[in-house]
Amino acid sequence: MRNHRPLLAALAVAVATSLSAAPALATPGTSHKRVCGPANVHFASCHAEVVTNADLTPLASTSYQSGYAPADLVSAYKLPAAPASGTPTVAIVDAYDAPNLEADLGVYRAQFGLAACTTTNGCFKKVNQNGVQGSYPAADTGWAQETSLDVDMVSAICPACRILVVEANSSSLGDLGAAVNTAAGSPGVIAVSNSYGGNDGSYAPSYETAYYKHPGIDITVSSGDSGYGGNTGSTVEFPASSQYVTAVGGTRLVRNTAVTRGWSESAWTGAGSGCSAYVSKPAWQTDPSCPKRMVADVSAVADPATGVAVYDSYGSSNGANWFVFGGTSVASPIVAAVDALAGGRAGTAAAPTYGQYAYTHGADFFDVSGGTNSTSGCTFAYFCTGLAGYDGPTGVGSPNGAGTGSTTPPPPPAPTFSLTASPTSRSIVRGGSTSYTATVTPANGYASSTTVSISGAPQGVTITGSPTTLAGGSGSATFGVAASTTTKVGSYTLTITAGGGGITQSATVTLQIKRK
Template identity: 55%
Template sequence: MPSLRTNSADSRADRTRGMVRRGVPALLSAATLIVGGLIAAAPAGAAPAPAAPHTAPTASGSAAVPTHRLCSEPTKPGYMACNAVARTDVKQSLALGPHITPSGFGPSDLQSAYKLPTAGGSGQTVAIVDAYDDPNAEKDLATYRSQYGLPACTTANGCFKKVDQNGGTSYPTADAGWAGEISLDVDMVSAACPSCHILLVEAKSASMSDLGTAVNRAVAMGAKYVSNSYGGGESSSDASYDTSYFKHPGVAITVSSGDSGYGVEYPAASQYVTAVGGTSLKKDSSSRGWSESVWGTSAGGEGAGSGCSQYDAKPAWQKDTGCAKRTVADVASVADPATGLAVYDSYQATGWNVYGGTSASSPFIAGVYALAGTPGATDTPASYPYSHTSSLNDVTSGANGSCSPSYLCKAGTGYDGPTGLGTPNGTAAFTK
């Protein structure tokens, strides 16, 4: 069976001190599933991941897929965990044989599902902010892009750049879990915007202060699109974090909404960011050729995050009436590992794998913003989709838990918590 990653020593120590937010359980099953056109049989009796195991149906009612979280849960205020989930039932490989394609959706699938142009974004820089170091980030990105015929994105040609949170090359300690997150992030930016440049900013720890410093560094280095695929519990410090790290007019900052079903994480709750939820994505015979539902189930506990913030003020452009404060999410894209994405990660990992989580949807939407063009200098780009709702695919089925009012956890016509206003239908919803 595939090997499971281990996180850094300080992550393991954190895990012993208790939890501040809900975890995403590992899912165990002996189901046989079709992913990206390939059949993958889940091994019976698969070993549990670090999170507590359980089995739950997917949104479509099919058997669950076995998964594990790449990052351990944050266990103290002000610390974050990445929102990436790896399949453990898909055969992994460092190299593919002739005429074999990776399991999971690739760039052409996502471009088709979301009607994205294959050209565009040239010269735009999308920044990825994560904790710890991925020593193999550039070479793994090269493998992904070569597999799918995307243009090379390297340090040598000026397309790829990796820096620490101070803008230098004193990279933090390497961490296998966050390295998988980084691979997912750079691959999803590549899938959405193959011509974009990628700036990877690595924070020295998973604290909000270090990650926030990395966000500020990305903006200072000229990025107009910044993806953050992590989250932790809300706190009374969030208003201070908002103004210190996320209030950047003219910059599209995307944040994953979480992988624990109904419930709110920070910084997705920030009024200055685009909170990105998640869907299950399937090919079908409709005129679009694809269908989507909420990633999650009405039982909750796993799926895209959503709900009412306890602390963050409601932005003026958000008009739903069931939350006096900020509502999560704004938009969404594919995040369900059962309908997951092909990703290449070789740092203490075995290469091609299928990943999911709203860690996939946040960098993908950042890439869509980059395709749409440079935001207005004084704008908060999170407001843009609210002016272009007809340019989104409205997701109307599925739930990520039980709640009242029901739209905060259940999809329906128009706005809902798990998928926001919907998923990209071209780029028009992501421009002024």
């Protein structure tokens, strides 16, 4: 399992519903972990992250104590009380069986004053990947927690929506894909949420056509919890990388009375983003530096430090069944339920738009800026940093209501630049010299003067050409490096820094000093 250990702030959330009042929220633990193990090739792992105690045991309680409740999410995303029309169905696709799901959902909804959603009243239905009630697959504790998280989030956002849960036989992408086909083909389904992913591989183009291309149906997919995935899809996840889905990134959501909205969001450190190596770029994506499919499109709360309350009893003990969850597994069902509230945002079967909606309806999304999901190796700032306009971790932004909204597109990516150093390593003898070249490449209209410098040289090493200012934000700077005959032998890391237009980028190079 991949464990995160960020410093968790107290979830100071005041929750109120018309029928019940929640207790004061306690400070959760100081760490969190994935509830599903890593995925092998052609398999997927769920993206749920449970908040834990210091010893990595889940922070569980016998009554609701912590985590955002439905009223918080409705407030943060300015959502209406009912769907635009009718009673839409949101489908949830997960692997394996969650044996206590319907009963657990009943406890969650009762806690927050939401109407019952049961098989008997027609609100809830659970089927296997072939669409049959009963004959469910084997149960799995981690995936059961994922499924509880998913149905609780749909309930929180759209309590009037019906819920269809389709359980795949296993976590293989083939079984999960078959379950998606079953979900999308079921009567009344307007959106299908998928909170899982595997590696973006060469199989992705054929898999996305076979399983995720459902014209007129909103297919949302969590982008993953491993942060920035590279410029060439090294750890970008599928099916989030499919051109036929809405890839959902993750944010950190906090109350902020200093702003009109009452909430602030920034990019979550774990939000998956990056450029696919295999899937074609959809026509509605116009970001400048990814030649193929860029992840993500939109986003919602995912940081476990600002996590959500979930009730799940399968595999727990002593009646401690209330948990706090994060991960982009939270964000995907939230966005799917918002899409359902809006009456669908993927066009029609005859004229599908797939994930295009956010790119042409900027007013329906809160722009998310600040935060990053990468500390190194990110060539283009918007791939890994929350910026004004589009960026990888948060896409166009998080939901702002559930209307059909204005057709005003969001602002373009902010001007930025990339910095590369060549070569990345040099070796010289004492008394010798060498050089490094730093190249600044502008993007998105960046044209500010940029100052480039090098630092970190050991005693006895002289640097020339630092700093150098590049007019217009484009060009190269060469730095001379000379070692005296008394320089200490060893390997040294030098840092090249470029700054301008309020942006700073850095790169490191290695200098090896030899005796002879």
